[in-house]
Amino acid sequence: LLESTYGDRDHRSLADTLDEFRQALQAASRSGGNVLIPSFAVGRTQDILYWLGRFHRDGELPQQRVFVDSPMAIEASEIYASHAGLFNHDDPEFNRAIEHGWQAWLPILSYSRSTEDSMALNQVQGAVIIAGSGMCTGGRIRHHLKYNLWRRDTHVIISGFQPRGTLGRRLVDGVRRLSILGSEVAVRATIHTLGGFSAHAGQDELVHWALGMRDTHPRVYLVHGEVEAMEALQGRLRQEQMRVEMAEPGSRIAI
Structure with a gap:
């Protein structure tokens, strides 16, 4: 099989993917809007946090706030950090920092654990918000899409495969209007698709x-x-x- x-x-290539990632972050910073990243809780979220931390330390991350808004992704990230000794050793700076948690690697990172924390992000601008589900079929990302897709200054970064029939696939295909959580939402945000992060x-x-x-x-x-x-x-x-x-x-x- x-x-x-x-x-x-x-x-x-990974290099081209990272260049596009940086460009999307910079474009969002210039417009002042949020960057929404639908993400799988295990594996993909941690990859993204690694690269955001690398960008931040290299002076290439213009945003000053990063939120992980997914209880499962938060718990998975903490499990990753608690087994820091199992990481590859090709980035010694990361290996030293992650022993003390993800915030030690990415100091501008915050976790949105509760429903109230998640709802408070409706008032946030100029941040990176990582939330599940990765295909936009459920989870808190749908709320963030509802409150941000209609804004021209919003940037959505799709980092994983989007099968037919998913909300994520419709965004990738360029649909201009969506029904999300019972509301019709115009899609004015810029949609970016990054292929190089895929585990497939x-x-x-x-x-x-x-x-x-x-x-x-x-x-x-x-x-x-x-x-x-x-x-x-x-x-x-x-x-x-x-x-x-x-x-x-x-x-x-x-x-």
């Missing part, structure tokens, strides 16, 4: 991984992808003389 989330494309492999990586087993003549079944992505990956692997099929819902395969 081979996943195919990004079977039809490759990711931008791009097409070249998927092909490279599959070719490592080519000598065993496997039967490859593609799963976890939209039809276009699966078809593209299937075609690419068949060019390499591999036997590839697209798994379908409800199908049974004898192994």
Whole structure:
């Protein structure tokens, strides 16, 4: 079984992704609006906090306030910090700081634990707000989108895959009006899509991984992808003389 989330494309390099991240933050600072980052609670939020801390320490983060507004993400972040010894050691400055918690790495970070803390962010401008869910299908991010999408100075940074049918996908596709929490909201905010943070492999990586087993003549079944992505990956692997099929819902395969 081979996943195919990004079977039809490759990711931008991390360097290009970080450049776009910086540019989005700088554009939001110039306009004075908030930066909303829908984020998965485990893994993605911590990646974003790492890079915001790196930008802050390097003088590249114009915003002066960062909020994590997700009880699950807050708890997960604290668990990460409590196991600081397990991090890679390619950034010694981070390793030293994280032993004392995320605020030691990013001093302008605040946690919005309660509902009241979250609601208070409706009055905030010029901040970075990280909230779940990552696909905007639930969680506190929907409230922030409701109160900020209609503002031209708002910037929304999409850092993860957005499947069809999700609110996040509609934002990526450029919809101009949305129904959120019972209200019709005009979308005047600028939407940025960062591909380089994804934990899913791009097409070249998927092909490279599959070719490592080519000598065993496997039967490859593609799963976890939209039809276009699966078809593209299937075609690419068949060019390499591999036997590839697209798994379908409800199908049974004898192994």
